[in-house]
Amino acid sequence: MKNIADIAKLAGVAKSTVSRYLNGGSVSEVTKRKIEDIITETGYMPNAFAQSLKAKKTNIIGIIVPQLDSYETSQTLIGIDQQLRALNYLMLVSHTNRNLEREIENIYTLAKQKVAGIILLATQITDRHVQAISEIDIPVLLVGQHHDEIHSLVHHDEEAGYAMGKYIIEQGHRRLAFLGVSETDIAVGVKRKEGFKRATRDVNNCEVRYFETKANMREVAANALDIFNDFFPSALICATDEIAIGAVKAAYTKGMHVPANLSVTGFGGYEITAMMHPALTTVQFYFIEAGKKAADHIVQLVNGQDIPMLTYSNFEIIARESVDKRFAPS
Amino acid sequence: MKNIADIAKLAGVAKSTVSRYLNGGSVSEVTKRKIEDIITETGYMPNAFAQSLKAKKTNIIGIIVPQLDSYETSQTLIGIDQQLRALNYLMLVSHTNRNLEREIENIYTLAKQKVAGIILLATQITDRHVQAISEIDIPVLLVGQHHDEIHSLVHHDEEAGYAMGKYIIEQGHRRLAFLGVSETDIAVGVKRKEGFKRATRDVNNCEVRYFETKANMREVAANALDIFNDFFPSALICATDEIAIGAVKAAYTKGMHVPANLSVTGFGGYEITAMMHPALTTVQFYFIEAGKKAADHIVQLVNGQDIPMLTYSNFEIIARESVDKRFAPS
DNA sequence: CTGAAAGCGCTTACAG
């Protein structure tokens, strides 16, 4: 492997001239061509460490993900990667397997690797997160959760919950079960539920009950429909598509028909929800767009530019087959 | 941010002593403690570039993935990340969006970043891949596809195809449609089909027809069942779970019942296949295991150790509800 | 437009 000194010697110029050529500094046409020839000839590639060591910055953005095998994560990463590439950055991905301890650890590890910035696909922000983030002195962007002191990009969970509530009410349903997740997850466990509450609380003759489950389709499929006891909702609003998929499975297993016996909805807009039978009514979030925006934001932060502390990503209700129209009592 | 010189000064020793402490060289107990104190006090972290520049190696493994949003990729990455972490390596992920051009480009980019090794989640290996890989002088491991000149880790696609063929025949099916993908994908498009052929070709009174589709559930759902024309198979063997999911949807859309009117099978063992209605009979590959093994292998290659050029990962047939038992003509 | 020199923050023989 050749280094810049070799190239300089072969081209008959100084190292600094080669460096200038590489970085778009002013170099005469003749010199430029000479260097160019040598570089293509030798296949020379500058050593990224030496560059980074000297320039004190890297073109790597670290991404911390709690869960690699979810549609949401994949789509968000695709968006991030795409925009990062356009901005000439690379993506160092670190998987935490939903382990908060490991999340904190990774913040320090990435800092040590001198990444230019960090995007944290967050599920829960603890004080230790905040402390780690403040210690490392590297820009950090939260995606999916919001914290007052850290730049955040979130989906419009509360509004989405509200829209879903409105929709279900409009379809005439009045006995509703909301199947949510732990409130430690503010975005999914609290915001979506709150929005739903806001949409349904002033509706006449409407009974809503709230339940909690693990956000894992297998467990939901196995247990979800047993938690209602003697309550028989006409519609089941699930806080994620995964939960909804499990719930539909559970319904079939019990011999119930969706939506004839039970309407089911999700949140997310996972591709698979269009393939289900019946196709799932859900909230479409725009993960790829959010990922791109996240990449834009972290790079702006890296460059010292100013961005809003909190940004919302859009959503849309996708009405499909899993919700029945009922005649509501007036 | 402090550097090694600051630490040395504060501890009253030479930089080389601090370096030795950091790298586990021989340092007296007293000195060790002094340095330790200063480091925890200052929160000092060595600059990874300077380390890498000098030591001429990094702890980063580059991963090139064609498609981030597939169960297979996610699971494989989880396995890779997990084992890489155990071996003290980090994972630089680069997404190519199934663009071969970008795949080649990424090989060079990662080489420039001086990653210690590269894992390529491959779909197709062209001459240009081979050339790029030979040029960069960094160990490369192929996962999912096999090439004679490059270390490869593959699923046992041919055997899996064979096992699926045997299984379908055992269930009494004799009018079979195999819905495969382009032969440019050797593992999925050629090997699985060949295995299936081997299992079915000597069976009496058995008619098998081969079709090709895009490996995308939406397209399959829209078109898959129209390509048979006047051929009415009792079983449809799909080369991937995605295709099978699309095919089941297509069947429902046409008012057919699975498996009563048409049995359907997949390959992969995606989590969602257990949640479908009916649950899908498929081949389970062990992606996480494969990922871990891939991580082991690339690190062994990085360390100059010898590993076999070709390694197979296991599989298993998962018999579920999407295949009917028929009485075969004898 | 070009070159010589210093320095980024480490590690590694080498000498003691």
Place this chain on the structure above:
DNA sequence: CTGAAAGCGCTTACAG
């Protein structure tokens, strides 16, 4: 066990 010095491969003022 410890330290002084050289060097990894770049970039960046600075001077010309």
